Amino acid sequence: MKVLVPVKRVIDYNVKARVKADQTGVDLANVKMSMNPFDEIAVEEAVRLKEGKEHHAAGTASEIVVVSIGVTQAQETIRTALAMGADRGILIQSDADLEPLAVAKLLKAVVEEEKPDLVLMGKQSIDGDNNAVGQMLAALLDWPQATFAAKLEIAGGKATVTREVDGGVQTLSAPLPAVVTVDLRLNTPRYASLPNIMKAKKKEIAMKAVADYGVDVAPRLKVQKVTAPPTRSAGIKVADAAELVSKLKTVGAL
Amino acid sequence: MAVLVIADHDGSTVRDTTHKTVTAALAIGGDVDVLVVGQGSKAAADAAAKISGVRKVLLAESGELAHTLAEAVTATVVGLAGGYDAVVSPATMDGKNVMPRIAAKLDVAPISDIIEVVSADTYVRPIYAGNALETVQTSDAKKVITVRATSFAPAAEGGSAPVEAVAGQDAGKAAFVSEEMVKSDRPELGAAKIVVSGGRALGSAEEFSAVIEPLADKLGAAVGASRAAVDAGYAPNDYQVGQTGKVVAPGLYVAVGISGAIQHLAGMKDSKVIVAINKDADAPIFQVADFGIVGDYKTVVPELMAALG
Numbered sequence: 001m002k003v004l005v006p007v008k009r010v011i012d013y014n015v016k017a018r019v020k021a022d023q024t025g026v027d028l029a030n031v032k033m034s035m036n037p038f039d040e041i042a043v044e045e046a047v048r049l050k051e052g053k054e055h056h057a058a059g060t061a062s063e064i065v066v067v068s069i070g071v072t073q074a075q076e077t078i079r080t081a082l083a084m085g086a087d088r089g090i091l092i093q094s095d096a097d098l099e100p101l102a103v104a105k106l107l108k109a110v111v112e113e114e115k116p117d118l119v120l121m122g123k124q125s126i127d128g129d130n131n132a133v134g135q136m137l138a139a140l141l142d143w144p145q146a147t148f149a150a151k152l153e154i155a156g157g158k159a160t161v162t163r164e165v166d167g168g169v170q171t172l173s174a175p176l177p178a179v180v181t182v183d184l185r186l187n188t189p190r191y192a193s194l195p196n197i198m199k200a201k202k203k204e205i206a207m208k209a210v211a212d213y214g215v216d217v218a219p220r221l222k223v224q225k226v227t228a229p230p231t232r233s234a235g236i237k238v239a240d241a242a243e244l245v246s247k248l249k250t251v252g253a254l
Numbered sequence: 255m256a257v258l259v260i261a262d263h264d265g266s267t268v269r270d271t272t273h274k275t276v277t278a279a280l281a282i283g284g285d286v287d288v289l290v291v292g293q294g295s296k297a298a299a300d301a302a303a304k305i306s307g308v309r310k311v312l313l314a315e316s317g318e319l320a321h322t323l324a325e326a327v328t329a330t331v332v333g334l335a336g337g338y339d340a341v342v343s344p345a346t347m348d349g350k351n352v353m354p355r356i357a358a359k360l361d362v363a364p365i366s367d368i369i370e371v372v373s374a375d376t377y378v379r380p381i382y383a384g385n386a387l388e389t390v391q392t393s394d395a396k397k398v399i400t401v402r403a404t405s406f407a408p409a410a411e412g413g414s415a416p417v418e419a420v421a422g423q424d425a426g427k428a429a430f431v432s433e434e435m436v437k438s439d440r441p442e443l444g445a446a447k448i449v450v451s452g453g454r455a456l457g458s459a460e461e462f463s464a465v466i467e468p469l470a471d472k473l474g475a476a477v478g479a480s481r482a483a484v485d486a487g488y489a490p491n492d493y494q495v496g497q498t499g500k501v502v503a504p505g506l507y508v509a510v511g512i513s514g515a516i517q518h519l520a521g522m523k524d525s526k527v528i529v530a531i532n533k534d535a536d537a538p539i540f541q542v543a544d545f546g547i548v549g550d551y552k553t554v555v556p557e558l559m560a561a562l563g
C-alpha cells in the first residue's frame with residue numbers, strides 16, 4: 001500500500017503569533033517554523049504502517065511519499081518527514097499562501113499522479129486553523145473520508161477509523177482509497193535519530209511548481225485586515241477560597 | 255437571498271448552537287431555513303420550527319444521515335444548495351467534518367469558524383489559535399460557512415415555521431460501524447454557564463473524578479479538560495477545551511491545575527470570569543485569570559467546596 005502524507009510548514013506551536021502593525025498579516029520574520037504538529041502525527045502513523053508498529057502488520061505501507069506546498073524552506077519540513085521514515089518527497093513551490101481549495105486541488109493532481117491507496121494528513125493546520133483540506137481533497141477525488149482519527153486499522157482493503165466526535169467516538173469503515181485526517185490521540189510522533197537525519201539527506205525531493213499541475217489556484221478570499229484580538233489583563237490573586245467565593249458573588253459570577 | 259442552516263440536534267431537540275447559528279444566518283441576510291438531517295428526527299425538526307426568524311424547516315432522513323456520515327450529508331446538502339446563497343453550520347465536530355466537503359463539491363472556498371458577520375460577504379474569524387483575527391471577503395457567489403456559536407447570541411424561541419420533508423441521501427462509500435458516547439447528566443460543555451476544567455496536575459482518572467466532578471456538581475457546571483488531561487486518559491476526548499478541541503465562553507471558567515498554554519487559552523479566553531487554581535505563581539493561566547489562587551488544588555478545592563456551602 002502506498003501512502004501519501006501532505007505536510008505543511010507552519011509557525012512553531014510554542015510561538016505566540018503577533019499581528020503586524022500594518023494589519024496585513026502575522027509577523028513571521030525570524031519566527032521558528034516547524035512541521036504542522038498534526039502532520040507529524042500523520043507521518044508517524046504512516047511510518048508505523050510501514051514498520052508494523054503497534055497493531056499494524058509489518059509492511060502494511062510499502063511506500064510513503066510526503067508532499068508540501070509552500071516556500072523553498074518547506075524542504076526542511078519534508079526532510080523532517082524523511083528523517084522520521086518517509087521514503088521521498090515532493091515540494092510544490094509557492095510563495096503565496098494558498099487557500100484550502102487551491103491546496104486541495106493541487107493535492108488531487110498529486111494523487112492522480114502518485115495513485116496512493118491512502119492519504120493520511122493533519123486535521124488542521126495551526127496557522128490558518130481551517131480544518132478543511134482533507135475533507136475537500138476527499139470530495140474532489142470522490143473518496144470516502146474519515147476525519148479526526150484517534151485509531152486507524154488497515155486490513156482487507158479497508159481503513160477502520162475511530163474518530164473523535166462531539167459526545168465521544170465514532171468508528172467508520174472506509175474502503176481504500178480513502179482520506180484519513182488525524183487527531184491528537186492517534187500516536188506520539190518520534191524524534192528522528194541522528195543516523196536517520198543523515199540518511200534522509202540522501203532521499204529524493206522532487207521540486208515542482210504550481211504551474212506544473214495546471215490547476216486553478218486563484219484566491220477566492222480577500223484578506224481585508226488581520227488584527228489583534230482584544231487582550232485580557234491579569235486580575236488579582238486572592239488569599240483563599242473564602243475570599244474567592246465572596247469576590248465571585250460580588251461580580252455576579254455565582 | 256436565502257440561507258440554509260444545518261441544525262445541531264440530538265434527534266429530539268435542537269442544541270442552542272443551532273439558535274446561535276440562526277442568529278449568524280440572519281445577520282448574513284435573507285430568508286433563513288433550517289435543515290435537520292437524521293433518522294427519526296421529526297421532534298428535532300419541530301423544535302427547530304419554533305426558533306424565531308426561521309422561514310421553514312427541511313427534514314432529511316436516512317440510515318446514514320442518522321450517523322451524520324459526511325458523504326450522505328454532503329449529497330443531501332449539495333442537492334438543496336441550488337436554492338441558497340449561503341449554507342451555514344455551527345463549527346461542531348460534525349460541522350467541521352462535512353462543510354469543507356460540501357464546499358469542495360460546490361467549488362467554493364469554505365470559511366471556518368466565523369465570530370462576526372461584517373456584511374453578506376465579509377466575516378471575521380480567528381486564526382493562529384485566536385492570536386489574530388482575520389477579516390475576509392469572499393468572491394464566491396455561494397458561501398459555505400461554519401460559525402463559532404459562542405460568539406453569537408441565541409435566536410429566541412417563538413417561531414412557528416412549517417416542516418417539510420426532503421430527500422435524504424444514503425449512498426456513501428464509508429460505513430458506520432459503532433459509536434461510544436459519554437453519558438452525563440451535566441450541562442453540555444459548549445452551552446454551560448459554568449465550566450470546571452482539570453489539567454495534568456490531577457494525575458489520574460480517579461483523582462480527576464474525585465476532585466473535578468464534585469466541584470462541577472456543586473456549581474451546576476460542565477466539566478472540561480486540557481489536552482494533557484485527555485491524552486493521559488483522565489477525561490474523555492470530548493472534554494478537551496482549546497484550539498483543536500471545544501471553544502467555550504461561559505460566565506465562569508474554573509481552571510484547576512492547568513498551566514494555560516496558548517492552545518488551551520484559545521478555547522476559553524472569551525469566558526466572562528476566569529478563575530485559576532495553580533501551585534505555580536508564574537503559570538501563564540494567571541495572565542488571563544480574573545481571580546487566581548496560588549496553591550495546591552488538593553487543599554484549595556476542598557476549601558472551595560466548603561466555602562460554597
Ligand SMILES: Cc1cc2nc3c(=O)[nH]c(=O)nc-3n(C[C@H](O)[C@H](O)[C@H](O)COP(=O)(O)OP(=O)(O)OC[C@H]3O[C@@H](n4cnc5c(N)ncnc54)[C@H](O)[C@@H]3O)c2cc1C
Pocket residue numbers: 013037038126452453454455479480481482483494495496497498499500510511512513514515516517518521531532533534537549550551552
Ligand atoms: C497541535 C496541538 C494542539 C493542541 N491543542 C490543545 C487544545 O485544544 N487544548 C489544550 O488544552 N491543549 C492543547 N494542546 C496542548 C498544550 O500545548 C499544552 O500542552 C496543554 O494545554 C497542557 O495541559 P496542562 O495545562 O493540563 O498541563 P501542564 O502544562 O503540564 O500544566 C499543569 C499545571 O498544573 C500545575 N500543578 C501541578 N500540580 C499542581 C497541584 N498539586 N495543584 C495545583 N496546580 C498544580 C502546574 O504548575 C502546571 O501549571 C495542543 C498542543 C498541540 C501541539
Ligand SMILES: Nc1ncnc2c1ncn2[C@@H]1O[C@H](COP(=O)(O)O)[C@@H](O)[C@H]1O
Pocket residue numbers: 006007008009036038039067068069070100103121122123124125126128129130131132133134
Ligand atoms: N500548504 C500545504 N502543503 C501540504 N499540506 C497541506 C498544506 N496546507 C494544508 N495541508 C494539509 O491539510 C491539513 C489540514 O489543513 P487545513 O485545512 O489548512 O487546516 C494539514 O494538516 C496538512 O496535512
